[in-house]
Amino acid sequence: MDKKTVTTISYLSRLMIDKEKEEKIVQDLDNIIEFVDQLNDADTSDVEPLTNPLEKTAKTRSDQITAKNLKKELLEIAPSSNDDYFLVPRVVE
């Protein structure tokens, strides 16, 4: 883990790291990665990954609309919106 890696993953995460905290964050992340490297002690050859404790296939349901249309309520709680859309800074000149 180095500054360059942290800059890359910060951008992937859409996060900005304060300059004065950068060194501490690099150090913390480095320690955490070193800590989780213990996982290499386990022999996992031929072990199927476990993504969820239930391991059930998601159930299908009939293709019928059950949700209520909350358009008005949802647009109302947005930081910026008009009658139909969420508003953001202009992206196309």
Next chain:
Amino acid sequence: MTIKYKTIKEIKNMISQKEISNKEIIKEVFDQIQANEHLNAFITLNKEPALKKSEDLDNNPSDLPLAGIPIAQKDLFCTKDLRTTCGSRILNNFIPPYSATVIENLENAGCISIGKTNMDEFAMGSSNETSFFGNVENPWGKNLVPGGSSGGSAAAVSAGIVPAASATDTGGSIRQPASLCGITGLKPTYGRVSRWGMIAFASSLDQAGPMARTAEDCALLLNQMCSHDEKDTTSLDDAIPNFEENLNEPLKDKKIGIVKDLDLSSLDNEVVKVYEDSLKEFEALGASLIDISLPNLSLSVPTYYVVAPAECSSNLSRFDGVKFGRRSEDPNNLEELYIKSRSEGFGDEVKRRILIGSYVLSAGYYDAYYKKAQQVRRLIKNDFDKAFSNIDVIMTPTTRGPAFEMGSKGSDPIQMYLEDLFTISANLAGLPAISIPNGNIDNKPTGIQIIGNFLDESSILNFAHMFQTSTNWHKYTPEGVKE
């Protein structure tokens, strides 16, 4: 008449005997919240609607299972028309247009939601020191942490403000604060309780559950919290037993698994003694102790700190300042809007976990970390499956020690992560587990954890209840032992 330190069962009795009115109960709760303001246990109160509901109940008495019972709701559950912050600046102004299924279930059972409890930001923390709304204080001592992430819920119950609270547990967030605050906290089997309307942290680990003064009350609450919910694809549609039915089953011939791989040498001597005394109590109740092996248990914390951040980095990508929550002022363009809204809105611990998650999921590292952790997760689950073929429950201490001082874990995040050493494995394997008070060291409570087999909440509630009928550790309060 007071409801301070009373159980749900006792309060129900007081209501039915007309010893206290519903309105008097709710008024007392808000007086207690004010008297305990220094605990900082609440973020948002629901005073007027709560008082209104209590007046309605006085006019039209109800026989619903939780009628009139005041419950504090963790601020991670969406509550319709009531601010829901998840302890974060980014949701500072978020008022959900709907309620979580758990909240609906509890309110449909008659409970009165009195407010939203403080918590570690997005449930990431074990001491309630990462909330945007400030630290929560443990009622057992000034400057002591209540544990986390459900620190506000635990403090509110521990201080006797409410008989019960809702909470959530991703790596120990119900059991560890329950232990540090001297109350009972239950994490159900993954899938037992709907996650719909819970603000997601790590979706394959998150599970909601109750905090209360007794196992008996937890059983009553769990009966109401559970339901099969089509809105949550991981919600189980298995039969839901009546959790109050088997509480009094004798423990004779029952088997308790004791993990021989567990290294207790790093624990305080007194903590080990309290734990061993509890095991003797269970033996006196007729249960026998069986050595079991969980050889991969020591890898549970590192496994968790890959899986949980990975899922968190994905779940928290929804907070972008566009659709809800807080937006940064005057961004120059859309990308800056995302970056500034997130950077200003999240605290340091949340950022750290998002970064770790992005790292372990990124190209070139996915197999080495994320896939590897999921494989070890399988090994840990297999260990439990094997152990449970021969035993009823597993017991461990809940935490490494009693409540610690705020700020005492220093600035090394790993020291805080190790706080969940005993609790994390139940989340990885999806198993139910409960923490009950089992001792007191220098006027600070300790807890013992009982882990059950998949879907077997009934057994752990039975063990916990039998312990509470023969001991009085659950009656200890910060103001002395309850009559």
